[in-house]
Amino acid sequence: MTDPSDSGVVSLSYALIKEKCPVFLSVYDEVLRLTSGIATVRYTMQDTLINDTWLLKKGAQVQMPTAYIHTDPSTWGADADQFDAERFLETKVKRLGREERVKRNAAFRPFGGGNVMCPGRYFTSHEVFGFVATILLGWDMEPSGGREWKVPDMDRSKLPLTSLKPQGDVKVRLLRRGGWEKKVFE
Numbered sequence: 001m002t003d004p005s006d007s008g009v010v011s012l013s014y015a016l017i018k019e020k021c022p023v024f025l026s027v028y029d030e031v032l033r034l035t036s037g038i039a040t041v042r043y044t045m046q047d048t049l050i051n052d053t054w055l056l057k058k059g060a061q062v063q064m065p066t067a068y069i070h071t072d073p074s075t076w077g078a079d080a081d082q083f084d085a086e087r088f089l090e091t092k093v094k095r096l097g098r099e100e101r102v103k104r105n106a107a108f109r110p111f112g113g114g115n116v117m118c119p120g121r122y123f124t125s126h127e128v129f130g131f132v133a134t135i136l137l138g139w140d141m142e143p144s145g146g147r148e149w150k151v152p153d154m155d156r157s158k159l160p161l162t163s164l165k166p167q168g169d170v171k172v173r174l175l176r177r178g179g180w181e182k183k184v185f186e
């Protein structure tokens, strides 16, 4: 995030990305929402009645698959199964009613929740933001072998550790972006 006419090293600032790139952040959350393929697992410590309807007996194992929670239309709206790059934009979220916001916050669980929530989530966002921002700034990307983007479906045949992987490679051609050819990213 420096002037491309400078020569030399480009150092990306995580804090600046967070401050200045709201769509980028929204896309990150939206990708996590739609690709999350895990199930949070918990044991019930005591008989627990949920919503005055469902009794979970002490000692039961409760599995909460994010694939379901993250695409439930009663939480995310009629377009719950669609990718919406702007879904997590702060300006858009603020327009939701309070109840809806609370519901979505509770339902968004790519990193699990409670006191065992993934401690690696900050490390991960640093890695992803740095890598993706580098590619966006320094390179032009186009589909290899044609003009059309072919995005493979997610591979639902395997239970992932975290996010679902694509069924195949995404084949692209990367060209150094005009004016940024000599930049070194760190």
Ligand code: HEM
Residues within 6 Å of the ligand: 038, 040, 041, 109, 110, 111, 112, 113, 114, 115, 116, 117, 118, 119, 120, 121, 123, 124, 162, 163
């Ligand atoms: C996109 C990347 C990642 C995703 C989606 C992810 C997701 C998760 C999830 C869903 C859990 C279970 C939390 C729960 O049961 O409520 C978890 C736990 C954990 N994750 Fe991650 N994780 C990611 C990256 C990382 C990284 C990079 C590290 C380490 C550097 C890490 C370390 C851990 C540890 C140690 C736990 C166990 C926490 C505990 O039981 O107290 N994760 N992660």
